[in-house]
Amino acid sequence: MGLESKLPHGILLTNLEKFVNYSRSASLWPATFGLACCAIEMMATGGPRHDMSRFGMEVFRGSPRQADLMIVAGRVSNKMAPVLRRVYDQMSDPKWVLSMGVCATSGGMFNNYALVQGVDHIVPVDMYVPGCPPRPEMLLDGILRLHEKIRGQTFAEQGAHG
Amino acid sequence: MASDQTAGAPAVVHPDDRDELYVDGADWETVVDAVEDETITVNMGPQHPSTHGVLRLVLELDGETVRKLTPIIGYLHTGIEKNAEYRTWVQGTTFFTRMDYLSPLFNETAFSIGVERLLGIEAPERAQAVRVILMEFNRIASHLVWLATGGLELGSTTMMTFGFREREHVLDLFESQSGLRMNHAYIRPGGLAQDVTDDFVERCDALLELLPRKIAEYEALLLRNPIWNDRLRGVGIIDAPTCYAYGVTGPLLRAAGVPWDLRKAAPYSGYDRYEFDVVTEDACDSFARFVVRVEEMRQSLHIIRQALDTLPGGPVMVADKRIAWPSQQSLGADGIGNDPEYIRHIMGESMESLINHFKLVTQGFPVPAGQVYVPVESPRGELGYAMTSSGTNKPYRVHVRDPSFVNLQAADLMTRGHMVADVIAVVASLDPVMGGVDR
């Protein structure tokens, strides 16, 4: 879905954008894309101590069609790369990608034949969260900055993915 | 069914070969008869909320019943074993700890014991006792994640919140000692990276008081829960001879009645000093594995209690300066990092210490040529490190025998004849960690 496709570009829509962006950032549903150690920290972020549902995000959608945010949590191997791209393509606009951990951001400590050296080789990334693995607080910080980024985006920028 | 044909229904012909099909279902039985021995192939994963990580399962289904299950793995292959050949022996710890990421301390311990055996040294007793304590806490944390994710996959979201809530307490302990919640790189060849903090015993005591009550809570939630029982009893049977044939170890083997535990059979790191029971069940099904794991958590608490009560003093790293990572460090004035005493010693007082420190950090130490195989009892089974040294400062080849990799072979046998929903229960009770499977 996306209002972007219905409205012509370039028309001043500040109030509408503010309202829509706020709604989108307030219930950003992640797709389950936990791969390795970062996935456990991501689950801990959804756990009772660092509660992601304060930000409307505890519903991890199994189906990428129902998700807004893909948190790539963990190392992406060459075998997994096409799967990642396919899941990303199945997500409907507007969608965002958060690359969690150093392995997703840049290949991490594994500079070798088996891993994709950074998931931004495959999908466009909106937020990078470093760490090995990042603490849940760090992930929440990244998510909150992503929320701010979403609230600051215009419709034209949000429709520009893929 | 053919004898029940009404006047207008067609003969038994395969649907693909027919010209007409009935939309009101009058010919349903003929359709079923024609395609009786066809199976549907369904793909689950690698991205799937319930397959425990990036595991791809290809199911051949006859209706809802599984005829064959083929796991396809490799989606998390990281080349850790090859990467370790280009790093020193101490740096290898940071790689192998990320292999089976739910039990990192077991990976570190097995690797460190392997290096120590190749060197012909033994870690000091205090280091061994602390290793045991941390490993048993790691076992509890790993079983908590298993309970949490297994419960979530079978429908119990409460178990997910319970499991992660308690795990946070254990991770607090790990963070206070090693600095990291996961993937610690704390257990190094020769001993530990640094000594435990002054409040270590108090922290452990607090945990030992908290956890038994919580384990009783999990039992109250699940043990007599009719949904839990229905979904797990009789599902995923694997008996002892099949376990031997498939190399299955750990809670699966113990749930088949065999009291095989490497901590008793081939004790390492001082386990023979502690008394504990090897928990077995006879039912061989997923429910038995659940009972075994919960009871193992209790046994772990028992071991930790004994280790804490008998915790010896002394150094936590071997005395040999050519191997010992500097580990009797105090914190600097700013509360982090550099120990001013040590820095003053190597920079101002002793040139040899400076050179030794420099060489140790950049070059590592050479390990005599040889081969060892070190099996430890990880929460999932026998975790074995087959290490080959060619006499240099880097490993020549390290092969990890991961329990999840081997146990996954039994998944096919355990799910035949069950329904698709039982596949989830079986895979959950196997407790595979894909980081270990794919390495």
Added chain:
Amino acid sequence: MTGDHAPAPAFGVPAPGRGLTGEALTTERLAQRLVEAFPGATTDIQHGELTVHVDPGTIIEVLAFCRDDDDFACEMLADLAGVHWPAGDHVVERQASTTGWPEYRTTRERGVIEVQYVVRSVSRNHWLRLSVGVDDDDPRLPTATILYPTANYHEREVYDFFGVDFTGHPDLTRILMPDDWVGHPHRKDYPLGGVDVPYENDQFIPPPDERDLREVVD
């Protein structure tokens, strides 16, 4: 299906160091019995571990002996792994003068892939390692899945990473690498892969197996 499984033996908890049925043979006695049964094999005890070197032609017989003999009683194949010892000049560290890391240089006439089988007896509580060396330009071995079904995944992994062809394996395909991957990554002649990493001052540092620090230092 339910309740139809073979009952587990009713043993108590084994005493430390002992298996489920008591007396174990010593490592030396195990070595002796194996050499008596297979005169071509050589044994080697290091760090308390017994390694038996056998010929590729007799490995299946030796495995069967370990499994079926009453004293050995190795019910389980714990591990099956490969180590590559390449022919020719093999150098681990080329820049000893700049890194200070000890240089390792060795020459072998014949390249060998050493496949190691670790067989374990749960009932007697002992284990031993069988080591087979095959030529690395055409490595072939008979499959052990007929004796130990667990060898299935292990042999696929050794095939994937070393290229060893296990004849008779039910499904010898790549297991951890993508299906269309070319090359066998854990061989010593396969590069680590990896990319140059950008550092400050516009320097791009290559991965560890490609570094020649003399260029950087100069």
